[in-house]
Amino acid sequence: RKEVEQDPGPFNVPEGATVAFNCTYSNSASQSFFWYRQDCRKEPKLLMSVYSSGNEDGRFTAQLNRASQYISLLIRDSKLSDSATYLCVVNPPGGYQKVTFGIGTKLQVIP
Amino acid sequence: NAGVTQTPKFRVLKTGQSMTLLCAQDMNHEYMYWYRQDPGMGLRLIHYSVGEGTTAKGEVPDGYNVSRLKKQNFLLGLESAAPSQTSVYFCASSYSWTQVPPYEQYFGPGTRLTVT
Numbered sequence: 001r002k003e004v005e006q007d008p009g010p011f012n013v014p015e016g017a018t019v020a021f022n023c024t025y026s027n028s029a030s031q032s033f034f035w036y037r038q039d040c041r042k043e044p045k046l047l048m049s050v051y052s053s054g055n056e057d058g059r060f061t062a063q064l065n066r067a068s069q070y071i072s073l074l075i076r077d078s079k080l081s082d083s084a085t086y087l088c089v090v091n092p093p094g095g096y097q098k099v100t101f102g103i104g105t106k107l108q109v110i111p
Numbered sequence: 112n113a114g115v116t117q118t119p120k121f122r123v124l125k126t127g128q129s130m131t132l133l134c135a136q137d138m139n140h141e142y143m144y145w146y147r148q149d150p151g152m153g154l155r156l157i158h159y160s161v162g163e164g165t166t167a168k169g170e171v172p173d174g175y176n177v178s179r180l181k182k183q184n185f186l187l188g189l190e191s192a193a194p195s196q197t198s199v200y201f202c203a204s205s206y207s208w209t210q211v212p213p214y215e216q217y218f219g220p221g222t223r224l225t226v227t
Contacts, residue, residue: 008151032212032213033213034215042220042221043201043218044154044201049213087153087154096142096159096161096208097168097169099156100153103151103153
């Protein structure tokens with residue numbers, strides 16, 4: 001099993017739709033997680049951290065499921081500007097060199 | 112604040128040539144990192160630094176060297192470029208690193224390197 005797995009997509013959704021991505025991780029001792037957004041040919045930027053209790057930021061909701069070892073990102077009321085690649089990042093124990101980025105899930109919001 | 116800047120933005124090298132990529136940050140961050148990003152693969156850590164004068168190897172360090180003589184700068188060197196080093200290189204920095212609480216990484220705009 002890969003350390004971090006994401007469906008690369010693309011996910012093509014109409015404007016206004018709700019879309020969800022999952023990211024599975026293999027190290028059960030991992031304690032912190034992030035979602036980053038990367039626009040085409042640009043640098044990744046932090047979208048949100050993922051907390052045990054789940055967290056919400058406007059139209060975006062992140063959840064952590066420790067039992068099944070995955071994190072999720074839910075986007076409600078999709079906008080054209082949400083089109084991007086969403087990277088999941090997992091911090092397992094063992095030092096910074098163990099931080100693992102997923103390959104990203106590409107989202108395309110269609111008018 | 113400019114955040115994290117990288118120079119150059121684009122470069123084409125011939126096999127065997129050398130070059131240095133420069134990363135600078137103005138956020139007084141202790142930690143700095145160099146990654147490469149290739150199609151179908153996640154960002155992979157090349158080298159990182161936990162403070163001025165320190166460097167450490169990441170996941171894919173072969174063929175690269177780094178130096179951090181000043182806190183704000185982190186240099187990535189390719190001594191003898193190979194086509195396998197064709198990639199997009201991102202520099203990043205963070206205030207610190209712990210598992211809990213986690214610290215955000217700030218990325219530079221990237222350098223697109225082609226080795227022919």
